Amino acid sequence: MKENFKKAPFSAQVDLSKFSMGDFEKATDDEKRQQDVMGESTTFFKDGMRRLKKNPLAMGSILILILLVLVILFAPLIVPYGYDDIVKGSANLKPFYYSTQELKQIAAGEDVFPHIFGTDSLGRDYFIRVVYGARVSLSVGIIASIIVLIIGMVYGSISGYLGGRVDLIMMRIVDIIYSLPDMLLIILLSVVLRETLINAIKGTVLAKLGVNMISLFIVFGLLYWVSMARLIRGQILTIKQNEYVLAAQCIGTSTARTIRKHILPNCLSVIIITTALQVPSAIFTESYLSFISLGVSAPMPSLGSLANEARAGMQTYPERLLFPALTICLIVLALNLLGDGLRDAFDPKLSR
Amino acid sequence: MTKYVVKRVLLALVTVVVISLITFFAMNAIPGGPFNKEKATSPTVQAQLEARYNLDKPLTTQYVLYMKNLVKGDFGVSLKNGREISDIIGESFPISGKLGILASLIAIFTGIVLGSTAALMRNKWPDRLIIFFITIITSMPSFVIATLFLYFFCMKLGWFPAFSAGENMTVLPVIALSMSPMAYITRLTKTSMLDALGQDYIRTAKAKGVSGLKVIFVHGLRNALIPVITYVGPMVAGILTGSMVVESIFNIGGLGSKFVMAITNRDYTLIMATTIFLAVIMVLANLITDIVYKMVDPRIKLD
Numbered sequence: 160m161k162e163n164f165k166k167a168p169f170s171a172q173v174d175l176s177k178f179s180m181g182d183f184e185k186a187t188d189d190e191k192r193q194q195d196v197m198g199e200s201t202t203f204f205k206d207g208m209r210r211l212k213k214n215p216l217a218m219g220s221i222l223i224l225i226l227l228v229l230v231i232l233f234a235p236l237i238v239p240y241g242y243d244d245i246v247k248g249s250a251n252l253k254p255f256y257y258s259t260q261e262l263k264q265i266a267a268g269e270d271v272f273p274h275i276f277g278t279d280s281l282g283r284d285y286f287i288r289v290v291y292g293a294r295v296s297l298s299v300g301i302i303a304s305i306i307v308l309i310i311g312m313v314y315g316s317i318s319g320y321l322g323g324r325v326d327l328i329m330m331r332i333v334d335i336i337y338s339l340p341d342m343l344l345i346i347l348l349s350v351v352l353r354e355t356l357i358n359a360i361k362g363t364v365l366a367k368l369g370v371n372m373i374s375l376f377i378v379f380g381l382l383y384w385v386s387m388a389r390l391i392r393g394q395i396l397t398i399k400q401n402e403y404v405l406a407a408q409c410i411g412t413s414t415a416r417t418i419r420k421h422i423l424p425n426c427l428s429v430i431i432i433t434t435a436l437q438v439p440s441a442i443f444t445e446s447y448l449s450f451i452s453l454g455v456s457a458p459m460p461s462l463g464s465l466a467n468e469a470r471a472g473m474q475t476y477p478e479r480l481l482f483p484a485l486t487i488c489l490i491v492l493a494l495n496l497l498g499d500g501l502r503d504a505f506d507p508k509l510s511r
Numbered sequence: 512m513t514k515y516v517v518k519r520v521l522l523a524l525v526t527v528v529v530i531s532l533i534t535f536f537a538m539n540a541i542p543g544g545p546f547n548k549e550k551a552t553s554p555t556v557q558a559q560l561e562a563r564y565n566l567d568k569p570l571t572t573q574y575v576l577y578m579k580n581l582v583k584g585d586f587g588v589s590l591k592n593g594r595e596i597s598d599i600i601g602e603s604f605p606i607s608g609k610l611g612i613l614a615s616l617i618a619i620f621t622g623i624v625l626g627s628t629a630a631l632m633r634n635k636w637p638d639r640l641i642i643f644f645i646t647i648i649t650s651m652p653s654f655v656i657a658t659l660f661l662y663f664f665c666m667k668l669g670w671f672p673a674f675s676a677g678e679n680m681t682v683l684p685v686i687a688l689s690m691s692p693m694a695y696i697t698r699l700t701k702t703s704m705l706d707a708l709g710q711d712y713i714r715t716a717k718a719k720g721v722s723g724l725k726v727i728f729v730h731g732l733r734n735a736l737i738p739v740i741t742y743v744g745p746m747v748a749g750i751l752t753g754s755m756v757v758e759s760i761f762n763i764g765g766l767g768s769k770f771v772m773a774i775t776n777r778d779y780t781l782i783m784a785t786t787i788f789l790a791v792i793m794v795l796a797n798l799i800t801d802i803v804y805k806m807v808d809p810r811i812k813l814d
Contacts, residue, residue: 450654
C-alpha cells in the first residue's frame with residue numbers, strides 16, 4: 160500500500176500514511192457551521208427587486224403612485240359629487256368655500272361635503288373632476304402601453320426570430336413608420352377618426368368610451384409600437400444564438416413555443432423597463448391632445464382638457480390651472496423616476 | 512457615402528409620399544369633409560369648389576392633381592375664410608420659424624453647458640442640482656410650462672404684458688419652447704461627456720501634459736457632441752409640435768396656433784396642407800441630421 164502511493168509532483172493531496180489517528184481532532188460545531196450555505200441563492204428578479212428597494216427615489220415614486228391610485232379608486236365613492244353633476248348656485252367657488260345655499264344647509268344641521276378644490280364655472284366639484292381626469296390619464300397611459308407592448312412584442316419577435324428576407328421586409332416597414340412624424344400623424348388621425356368613427360360605433364359599448372379615446376388607442380396601435388418592435392428584435396437576434404435555443408429546436412419545439420418559453424423570458428427586463436417608460440410618454444401625448452381639444456370627449460374630464468379650460472379664467476382662478484397641471488406633473492414625474500429606477504435595477508449592462 | 516446619401520434621400524421621399532397619401536385619403540374619408548358633397552353649400556359655391564379641386568374626377572386623379580399643385584406652391588384655399596393657404600403659411604411660418612430657431616439655439620447652448628457641467632462635477636452638488644431640475648422639466652408637458660410661465664411672469668410678477676403680441680412676447684414663448692429640448696440635450700451631453708472622458712485618448716492627452724481645460728474642451732467635448740447631433744432631427748419635430756400649444760397660449764399668430772385653430776374650426780383643407788408642410792420640414796430635418804452625423808463621424812455605420 161505504502162509503496163503504491165504515488166504523489167503527483169504538484170498535488171495538494173496529503174499523504175495520510177504519515178499521520179496516525181491521534182493526530183486528528185473532531186471539528187467543533189462552530190467549524191461545522193462554516194460549511195453551511197448561508198446566503199439564499201437569488202434569482203434575477205429578486206436581485207433586481209433588492210436593488211430597486213435600495214433606491215429611495217424609486218420607492219418614493221411607488222408610494223406616491225399607490226397613494227394616487229387609491230385616491231383615484233376610492234375618492235368617487237366618498238365624495239358625493241359626480242364629475243358632471245352641477246351643484247346649483249355654487250359656481251366659481253374657491254377651495255373649501257361654500258355657496259350661500261350650502262351655508263344655509265350647514266346652518267340647518269345638514270352635512271355638506273366640502274369642495275376641496277372649489278368648483279368650476281358651471282358649479283361642478285373640481286376635486287372630483289381632477290380625480291376623474293387623473294383616472295382617464297392613467298388608464299390611457301397604461302392601456303396604450305399594453306397595446307404598444309403586445310403589437311411590438313409580436314412583430315419584433317417574429318421578425319427577429321425568423322430573420323432573413325422576412326426580417327428585411329418587416330424592418331423596412333418599421334423604418335418607414337419610424338420616420339413618419341408621429342405627433343403630426345396622431346393629430347391628423349385623431350381629427351379624421353373623430354369624424355368617421357362617430358357613426359360606426361353609435362349604440363355600441365364603445366360609444367361610452369368616446370370616439371376620441373378610441374382613436375387615441377388606434378393611433379397608438381398604428382404608430383407607437385415601432386420602437387418597441389425594434390428593441391425586441393435586437394434582443395432576440397442575440398438571444399437566439401444561445402445553445403438552449405438550438406437544443407429546443409433539436410427536440411422539435413414549435414417556433415411559437417420557442418419564442419414564448421425560451422426567448423421572451425430572457426428579454427423580460429428590457430420589456431419591463433421600456434413599458435414602464437412608455438406609460439408617461441403616452442400620458443404626455445394624451446394630455447397634449449386633450450389640450451388642443453382632440454382628447455377625451457366632454458363632459459368626461461382629462462387633465463389636459465381641464466388645464467385648457469382653466470386658461471380662460473387663469474387670472475381669477477389660478478388654482479383651476481394649477482391642480483390639473485401639478486397632478487399631471489406628479490404622475491409623470493413618479494412614473495419617470497420609477498422607470499429610471501427599474502432600469503438601474505434590472506439592466507444587467509449597468510449593474511456590472 | 513454617396514450610396515448612403517442616396518439611400519437616405521430615397522427613404523425621405525418615400526416618407527413624404529406616404530405622409531401625403533395618408534393625409535389626403537384620410538381627409539377624404541371624413542364624412543362632410545372638405546371634398547364631400549354632403550356638405551351644405553350653395554350650388555354655385557359647390558360648383559366652384561368642384562372645379563377648383565377637380566371633384567368630378569376619380570380620387571386617385573384628384574390626389575395626383577393635388578400633389579402637382581402642392582409642388583407648384585398652390586396649397587388650395589382655407590375652408591373657413593377662403594384665403595389662399597399658401598398666403599396663410601407664408602405669413603405665419605416666419606413667426607414660428609423665428610421662435611423655433613431661437614428656441615433651438617437656446618436649448619442647444621444651455622443644454623451643452625449644463626450637461627458638461629454635470630459631467631465634470633459628477634456626484635457633486637452642481638450635478639445633483641442640474642439633474643434635479645432636468646428631471647422636473649422632463650415631467651412637465653409643454654402646455655404646463657407655457658401656462659405656468661404666463662401665469663407667474665405675466666400675471667403674478669407683471670414682468671411681461673399678458674395678452675398682447677408685443678415685442679416682449681418673443682422672450683417667454685422662446686424660453687418655454689426651449690425647456691424640454693434643453694433638458695434632453697443636457698442628459699445626452701452628460702452621458703456622452705462621461706463616456707468621452709473615460710476614453711483612452713483622454714488619459715493619453717493628460718499623460719502628455721495637455722492642460723486640463725484643453726483636455727476637456729478639445730478632446731472631451733468635441734467627441735461628446737457627436738451624439739447630440741442625432742437629437743437635432745427629433746428636436747425640430749418636438750419644437751414644431753410644442754410651438755402649436757405655446758403659440759396658442761401666448762396668443763401668437765404663428766403657424767402652430769393657426770394649425771390648432773384649424774383643428775378646432777374643422778378647417779380640413781388648412782389641416783391637410785399644414786400637416787404635409789410641417790411633415791416635409793420634419794423629414795428634411797431628419798435627413799440633414801442623418802447625413803451630417805455620418806459626415807462628422809466616419810466610424811458610424813448606419814446601414
